[in-house]
Amino acid sequence: MNPLTQTGTPAAGLAPKRAYELEHLLGALADPANPVGAAAILDADERAETLTAGESLLHDYGLNAEFVPPEHGGRLDRADHLVEVMRSVYRRDPVLGLGYGASSLIAGVTLWTAGNEEQTAFAARTLLDGRRIAIAFHELAHGNDMAGTEFTATAAPDGLRLSGRKEVVTNIRRADAMVVLARSDPRPGPRSHSLVLVDRASADPARLTDLPRFGTVGMRGLQLGGLRFDALPVPTAAVLGPVGSGLENALKALQITRTVLPAMASGILDTGLRLALDHLTKRRLYGAPATDLPQVRAQLAAVFADLLRAEALGAVGARALHLLPGQASVYSSAVKFEVARLLLEAMDRLAELLGAHFYLREGPTALFQKLLRDLAPVGFGHIARAACQMSLMPQLPLLARRSWSRPAADAPGDLFTLGTGLPPLPFGRLALHAAGRDPIAGSLHALADAPWQAGHADLRAAAEADRTDLIELASVCVRLTPVDLGVDAGPEHYDLVTRYVRLWARTACLQVWRHADPGTFLADPSWLRAALHRSSPGRRRPGPLPGPVEDALFAELLHRHIERRSFGLTGRALTV
Known part of the structure; x- marks a missing residue:
C-alpha cells in the first residue's frame, strides 16, 4: 500500500486547507437529508432550476473571494489551489460550479488582466459582496470566432452606445455587472473590438431586454440567457484598456480560464468513477462481484x-x-x-x-x-x-x-x-x-x-x-x-x-x-x-x-x- 493513503495525509501543498473546509460544509453527497446532497441536486435538475440551498451555502462560505486576487482582498493566490477548491463544487453539481463560480471567475480574470484601478476595485467589491459579474463575449452566429462579433460600441458625444444581442450567457439576467466584447471599429482587423464594463444597476432598463433562455441537454438549471442592447449609453471610462484592445485582452484572460476550467471539471469524473465503482462492487454477475471480471477491472x-x-x-x-x-x-x-x-x-x-x-x-x-x-x-x-x-x-x-x-x-x-x-x-x-x-x-x-x-x-x-x-x-x-x-x-x-x-x-x-x-x-x-x-x-x-x-x-x-x-x-x- 502506498504511503500517501497509509498516512491519511496527502502530499503537502497539493490542496489548501480551505478545500477541506468547503468539502466539510457541503456535507455527504449520499445523505438524502443533505440540502446540497445528490437527492436535492437531482430534484433541482428535474425542475431545471439552480440549487438554491447550494448557492446560499457557497455565498455564506464566500466562494467569490476565490476569484479575487489578494491585493484586492480575495484568496486567488494560486491557480492550482483555486482548481482544488472548485473541484469540491464540480464533483457535486457542475451547475453550481459554473453558475455560481466559474462565470464570475471568467469575468474577474478579464478585469484583472485589462482593467484600471477604478474598474478592478469595482469588480472586487461586487464579487466580495457575493454578487455576480457576467462575461458576454460570444454570439450564437459566430461561436468561437470572436473577431466576427457584431455587437457594437459606437461613439457618442457623452460616451458610447451599445447595440446588439448577447446570447447563451451565464447569469446575464441576474448579474450586477457584465463585461461585453463589442465591435468599436467597423473596419476588420485585430484592433476593431473593445471590452466594456457595464454596471447594470446604473444602466437604463428601457435600453435592455432580457431574452428567453435557450433549452439545453445538460446544465439544465444554469441561469443561461441573453440580452438585447438598444443603444445603451455607457461612459467612455467603461472601456477596459485602450479602445481596440478587446480581442487581445480577452484572449490573454482566456488563457487562465481555459487552463483552470477543464482542471476543475475533473471533479465530475471523480464522482462518476465513484458512482460506477459503488455500483459494480455491489452488483453480482456470474456469482461474484462485477469487479471480479477482468474487463471491468481493466476499464x-x-x-x-x-x-x-x-x-x-x-x-x-x-x-x-x-x-x-x-x-x-x-x-x-x-x-x-x-x-x-x-x-x-x-x-x-x-x-x-x-x-x-x-x-x-x-x-x-x-x-x-x-x-x-x-x-x-x-x-x-x-x-x-x-x-x-x-x-x-x-x-x-x-x-x-x-x-x-x-x-x-x-x-x-x-x-x-x-x-x-x-x-x-x-x-x-x-x-x-x-x-x-x-x-x-x-x-x-x-x-x-x-x-x-x-x-x-x-x-x-x-x-x-x-x-x-x-x-x-x-x-x-x-x-x-x-x-x-x-x-x-x-x-x-x-x-x-x-x-x-x-x-x-x-x-x-x-x-x-x-x-x-x-x-x-x-x-x-x-x-x-x-x-x-x-x-x-x-x-x-x-x-x-x-x-x-x-x-x-x-x-x-x-x-x-x-x-x-x-x-x-x-x-x-x-x-x-
Missing part, C-alpha cells in the same frame, strides 16, 4: 489512470500560469484540448460499464446521467477543442525551430514540484504568442539523457522514443507555410497539433513523476507507466494496461474508495 483502472494524468496536466498548466506566463498561449490550449478529451472519453467508458444504469434518473446511480450531460460543455464552453487546435497551429513552426530540435532553456523545477509555493499570478505578463519558447516539451532532451534508476529502463526508453518523435515532428513543422496554418488547413495539419499535445502531455507526466516527493503516490511509477501506456502513439484506443500496473492501480483505487478519498492527485479526504 476501471484505465479510467483511474486517465483521471490522474488529466489532473497532472491541469496542475502543470496551472503552475505554468505563475511561472511561465509568456508560454500560456500554448500550454492553456494544450490543457483544454487534452484534459477535456480525457474527461469526456473516460465518462463515456464508465457509461458503458454501467450499462442501462447510466441513464436512470432515479436510484443509486441517478446522479451519473446528470454528470454525464453536464460534463459535455468542457469540450466547447468558452473555447472549443477545435479552436484550441487552431490557436496552436500557427505557433508550431517557431516552436519547432527554437525549442524542439535541440535542448531548450530549462523549465523551472517548481513547475513540476506540485507542492511548492508559487509567486502571484502575473496577469500583466500574459502574451498572445509564446515566441517559440516551450521549455516543457523541450525538456525531453534533458530527460532522455538524464540518469535513470535501475528498474526504470522502460521509462527511459519512452523518453528517448518521445525525443525522437519530437525531433521528427519539428522537421515537419519547420516546413509549414502560412497556407498550411490557416483556418482552412487540412486534417493532416490538425493532426500535427494532436501529435504535439500528446508529446507535451507525456513529458509533463514524466516530469511530475521525477519531481515527486519520495514515498508519495506520485513517486510510484505505476501511475506513470499507465499514463504512458494510455498515450502510446499509433493506437486509436489503447489496449489493456500491463498486468502489474493494472493490479497496482486497481488496488489503489479500491483503497481510496474504502477510505473515502478523492481519486485525483491529492487523494484528499472527502465527505461522500
